[in-house]
Amino acid sequence: MNNFIFYSPTEFAFGKDTEELTGKLVKKYKGTKVLVHFGGGSVKKSGLLNKAEDSLKAEKIDYILLGGAKPNPINALVYEGITLCREEKIDFILAVGGGSAIDSAKAIAAGVLYHGDFWDFFERKAEIKEALPVGAVLTIPAAGSEGSSNTVITQELSKRKLGTGAPALRPVFSILNPIYTYSLPPFQTACGIADMMAHILERYFTQTTGVEISDRLCEGILLTIINQGPIVFKEPENYNARSNIMWAGTVAHNGTCGVGRVEDWASHGLEHELSALYDVAHGAGLAVIFPAWMKYVYQENVSLFAQYANRVWGVEVSEDKEAMALKGIDATKEFFASIGLPTNFIQLGAKKSDIDKLISNLAVNCGGSIGSFKKLSMEDAKAIYEIACQ
Amino acid sequence: MNNFIFYSPTEFAFGKDTEELTGKLVKKYKGTKVLVHFGGGSVKKSGLLNKAEDSLKAEKIDYILLGGAKPNPINALVYEGITLCREEKIDFILAVGGGSAIDSAKAIAAGVLYHGDFWDFFERKAEIKEALPVGAVLTIPAAGSEGSSNTVITQELSKRKLGTGAPALRPVFSILNPIYTYSLPPFQTACGIADMMAHILERYFTQTTGVEISDRLCEGILLTIINQGPIVFKEPENYNARSNIMWAGTVAHNGTCGVGRVEDWASHGLEHELSALYDVAHGAGLAVIFPAWMKYVYQENVSLFAQYANRVWGVEVSEDKEAMALKGIDATKEFFASIGLPTNFIQLGAKKSDIDKLISNLAVNCGGSIGSFKKLSMEDAKAIYEIACQ
Numbered sequence: 104m105n106n107f108i109f110y111s112p113t114e115f116a117f118g119k120d121t122e123e124l125t126g127k128l129v130k131k132y133k134g135t136k137v138l139v140h141f142g143g144g145s146v147k148k149s150g151l152l153n154k155a156e157d158s159l160k161a162e163k164i165d166y167i168l169l170g171g172a173k174p175n176p177i178n179a180l181v182y183e184g185i186t187l188c189r190e191e192k193i194d195f196i197l198a199v200g201g202g203s204a205i206d207s208a209k210a211i212a213a214g215v216l217y218h219g220d221f222w223d224f225f226e227r228k229a230e231i232k233e234a235l236p237v238g239a240v241l242t243i244p245a246a247g248s249e250g251s252s253n254t255v256i257t258q259e260l261s262k263r264k265l266g267t268g269a270p271a272l273r274p275v276f277s278i279l280n281p282i283y284t285y286s287l288p289p290f291q292t293a294c295g296i297a298d299m300m301a302h303i304l305e306r307y308f309t310q311t312t313g314v315e316i317s318d319r320l321c322e323g324i325l326l327t328i329i330n331q332g333p334i335v336f337k338e339p340e341n342y343n344a345r346s347n348i349m350w351a352g353t354v355a356h357n358g359t360c361g362v363g364r365v366e367d368w369a370s371h372g373l374e375h376e377l378s379a380l381y382d383v384a385h386g387a388g389l390a391v392i393f394p395a396w397m398k399y400v401y402q403e404n405v406s407l408f409a410q411y412a413n414r415v416w417g418v419e420v421s422e423d424k425e426a427m428a429l430k431g432i433d434a435t436k437e438f439f440a441s442i443g444l445p446t447n448f449i450q451l452g453a454k455k456s457d458i459d460k461l462i463s464n465l466a467v468n469c470g471g472s473i474g475s476f477k478k479l480s481m482e483d484a485k486a487i488y489e490i491a492c493q
Numbered sequence: 494m495n496n497f498i499f500y501s502p503t504e505f506a507f508g509k510d511t512e513e514l515t516g517k518l519v520k521k522y523k524g525t526k527v528l529v530h531f532g533g534g535s536v537k538k539s540g541l542l543n544k545a546e547d548s549l550k551a552e553k554i555d556y557i558l559l560g561g562a563k564p565n566p567i568n569a570l571v572y573e574g575i576t577l578c579r580e581e582k583i584d585f586i587l588a589v590g591g592g593s594a595i596d597s598a599k600a601i602a603a604g605v606l607y608h609g610d611f612w613d614f615f616e617r618k619a620e621i622k623e624a625l626p627v628g629a630v631l632t633i634p635a636a637g638s639e640g641s642s643n644t645v646i647t648q649e650l651s652k653r654k655l656g657t658g659a660p661a662l663r664p665v666f667s668i669l670n671p672i673y674t675y676s677l678p679p680f681q682t683a684c685g686i687a688d689m690m691a692h693i694l695e696r697y698f699t700q701t702t703g704v705e706i707s708d709r710l711c712e713g714i715l716l717t718i719i720n721q722g723p724i725v726f727k728e729p730e731n732y733n734a735r736s737n738i739m740w741a742g743t744v745a746h747n748g749t750c751g752v753g754r755v756e757d758w759a760s761h762g763l764e765h766e767l768s769a770l771y772d773v774a775h776g777a778g779l780a781v782i783f784p785a786w787m788k789y790v791y792q793e794n795v796s797l798f799a800q801y802a803n804r805v806w807g808v809e810v811s812e813d814k815e816a817m818a819l820k821g822i823d824a825t826k827e828f829f830a831s832i833g834l835p836t837n838f839i840q841l842g843a844k845k846s847d848i849d850k851l852i853s854n855l856a857v858n859c860g861g862s863i864g865s866f867k868k869l870s871m872e873d874a875k876a877i878y879e880i881a882c883q
Contacts, residue, residue, distance in 0.1 A: 104736040106508025111501060117753070118496025313733025315721060316740050319713030327706045343703025346494040350706050350752060359749065362740060363507070 104313045104363035111357045113250050114276040121278045122240055125155045126162030132236050132275040134195025137166035138188055140208045142173055142200040151283055155199050155240055167191055172200060175378050176207040177259045181221060184211035198239045202246020205239045209254040209272045212237045224267045225256060231269035239277040244284060244349040245295030245386060247302055247356020249277035257379055263468060264379035281345040289336055293442040294386025296332050299352040301389040303360050308476045310404060311364040321360045322414045324351050332442060369474025370396045373487060376461045377453055390444035391451050394436040395491035400477040401428045448492040458488045494703045494753035501747045503640050504666040511668045512630055515545045516552035522626050522665040524585025527556035528578055530598045531589040532563060541673055545589050545630055557581055562590060565768050566597040567649045571611060574601035588629045592636020595629045599644040599662045602627045614657045615646060621659035629667040634674060634739040635685030635776060637692055637746025639667035647769055654769035671735040679726055683832040684776025686722050689742040691779040693750050698866045701754040711750045712804045714741050722832060759864025760786045763877060766851045773841055780834035781841050784826035785881035790867040791818045838882040848878045
C-alpha cells in the first residue's frame with residue numbers, strides 16, 4: 104500500500120427535500136452574493152431551480168443566474184461566468200445540475216481569482232491556488248464532480264477537452280435529492296452508470312499490491328451499481344434504487360476508492376478525445392473504451408482481472424485465470440450493452456478513419472504516453488481504439 | 494434509504510514517515526501553542542513522541558506535554574488538561590496515541606471553551622458548540638476516534654462511562670503510520686479488530702431497507718479485516734496487512750458505513766457497563782457482548798442476518814435463512830475466539846452475579862431503553878448479559 108492523503112471535506116446533504124437546505128448551506132459557507140449556474144431547461148421544468156432560488160431568498164442571499172452549461176462544458180461560458188462574477192462582485196458559486204454545470208462552475212470559481220487566462224490551468228501553465236467556494240445541487244449522478252476536486256472543460260475551437268484539479272475546487276457542500284433523477288432519460292441514466300463504474304475501474308486496476316481495503320470498497324460499490332442499475336431502468340421512480348445509484352456515483356469519485364493505490368486514468372484520456380471530436384456523451388464513450396482497454400492490458404496483471412471477474416461478476420474461480428479475466432471483461436461489455444449503451448465505434452458514431460486524428464490530438468494532450476497500469480504509448484492507444492471498433 | 498448528512502472533513506495523512514508532517518499540519522490548521530497529549534511510555538519508547546516534537550520544533554511551534562491518558566480515559570485527567578490549557582493559553586490539542594489519548598484530547602478541547610463542568614456534555618446537560626482544534630497521531634487502530642466526532646470518558650468515582658459527540662470534536666487532521674502498530678501486543682491488536690468490527694456491525698444491523706450501497710461498504714471492510722487480521726498475528730511487521738487493518742479502523746467509524754441507515758449501538762451501551770465496572774478492554778468486552786446480542790435479536794430481521802452470513806462469512810445460501818443466520822453468528826464468535834479474545838463473561842473476568850448491578854447502571858445511563866434494531870428494555874438487556882455468560 105502506498106502513502107496517501109485522504110481529504111474529502113465536502114458536506115453532503117442527501118435525501119428528500121434537501122434542496123431546501125441550499126440557502127442555509129450557502130450562508131454556513133459564507134456566501135453573500137451568489138452566481139447560480141445551471142444548464143438547460145430541465146432544472147426549470149422540474150422546479151428545482153425555483154426551489155433553490157426560494158431557499159436563497161429565504162436567507163436573504165443575493166444572487167444572479169447564469170444558464171447554458173451543457174454536456175462537455177465549453178470554455179466560452181466559463182469566460183462569460185468569470186466576467187459576470189467580477190462585475191457583480193460574486194463571492195460564491197452555486198451549480199444546479201449535473202457534472203457539466205458543476206465542472207463549469209469550478210472553472211469559473213478558479214478563473215475569477217486568477218489574473219491570466221483560466222485555460223492556463225488546463226494546459227498546466229498555471230496552478231490553481233485559490234477559488235471562490237462552490238456549492239452544488241446535483242441532478243445527474245455520474246461525474247462525481249459534486250465530491251471531487253476536478254473539472255473537465257472543452258476548448259471549443261481547438262476541440263481540446265482537458266481536465267485539471269486542486270483542493271480549492273472541491274465543493275464546500277453538495278445537495279443530492281434522488282427524486283430529481285427520476286426524470287432522467289434512460290440513455291442519460293445509463294451514461295451516468297458507465298461513468299461512475301469507470302471512475303471505480305480507473306482506480307481498481309493498479310499494479311499496487313497489498314490494498315485489499317480499497318479493492319473491497321471498489322467491489323462493493325460496483326456490485327451495488329450492477330444490482331441497482333437494472334432496477335432503475337424498470338422502475339425509474341424507485342426511490343431506493345435511485346438513491347443507491349446516486350450515492351454510488353459520489354463515493355466512486357470522492358477519493359474513497361483510490362486510497363493507497365496508483366490510479367490509471369488511461370481510459371478517461373482515450374475517451375476525452377472521442378467526446379471532444381464527436382461531442383458524444385462521456386459515459387457512452389467510456390462504455391466503448393473501457394472494455395477495449397481491458398482487453399489490451401489484462402495480461403499485465405491477470406490475477407487482478409481474475410479477482411475482478413470473480414468478486415464483481417461472479418465468475419467461478421478456476422485455475423485458468425486468463426479465462427476468468429476474459430469472462431469478466433465480456434461481462435463488463437455485456438452489462439454496458441444491456442443498459443442500452445454503445446460498445447463499439449459504429450454504435451457510438453465514431454469513425455475508424457478518424458483514429459489517426461484522435462491519436463494526434465491525444466499525443467498533444469497527454470504528452471506522448473498515458474496510464475500507469477500499463478503505460479501506453481501512442482501505438483498502444485491506437486491499438487485500443489482499433490479494438491474499440493470491433 | 495433515509496436522508497443523511499455525510500461530512501467527514503478530517504485530513505488523513507497515511508503511510509510511512511507521515512508523522513514528520515505533524516508540524517506542517519498543525520500550522521495549516523492554525524495551531525500556535527499546542528498541548529501534546531499522550532498515554533504511557535509506548536510513544537516514548539517507539540520514538541514517535543520525539544518525532545512529533547521535532548516536527549513541531551521544525552515549524553517553530555510552541556508546545557507543552559501532558560501524558561497519562563489510559564484505556565477507558567478518566568475525567569480527572571480531562572480536568573487537569575483543561576486547567577493546563579487555560580493557564581498556558583493553548584490553541585491546539587495534539588493527541589499522540591490510541592483512542593484513549595484522542596478521546597481525552599477531545600474532551601479537553603471542548604472543556605477549555607466551556608465555562609461549566611465539562612461532564613455536563615456527557616450527562617446531556619449541555620451541548621458542545623465549540624472546541625479547540627484537535628489533531629491526532631494514531632498508534633492503535635481500533636476506536637476510530639481519529640476520524641469521528643465522538644469521545645467516551647469514564648467518571649472514575651461513579652464508574653460511569655459515557656459518550657458524547659459534536660462536529661467540533663472531529664480531528665482537523667489525523668496522521669496514521671502503520672509501522673507504529675508493529676509493536677502492539679497480540680491481545681491489544683485483537684481488541685482493536687473487535688472494536689472496528691463492532692463499529693461496522695452497529696451500523697450494518699438495521700431495519701432500514703434499500704441501503705445496498707452501505708451494506709456493501711460495510712461488508713467490504715469486514716471482509717478486509719477478517720482476511721488481513723490473521724496475517725497481522727502471524728507477521729506483526731507485515732506492512733500491508735497492518736495498513737489494511739489501520740485504514741479499515743478509520744473507515745469503519747468516519748461515517749462511510751452508516752449513510753442512510755438507522756444505526757443501533759446497543760452493544761456498545763451494554764459493553765460500556767462492563768468496561769466501566771471491571772476496567773476491561775473495550776474490544777474484549779465487545780467480543781463478549783456482540784455475539785450474545787446477535788443471538789438475542791436476529792429474529793427481528795432474519796434475512797439481513799442471512800445476508801451477513803453469506804456475504805461476510807461465506808455461508809452457503811439456503812432456504813433455511815434462520816440456519817444461515819445462526820451460522821453467521823457462530824462464525825463471528827469463532828473468529829473472535831480465534832484471535833485470542835474472550836467470548837463469555839468468565840473469560841472476560843466478569844461475574845454473572847454482577848448482572849443486576851450492570852443493569853441498574855445501564856438503566857441510569859441509557860434512560861431505560863437502548864438500541865434500535867430491536868429496542869431493548871432492561872429485561873432484554875439482562876437476557877443478553879445472561880447469554881454472554883454462556
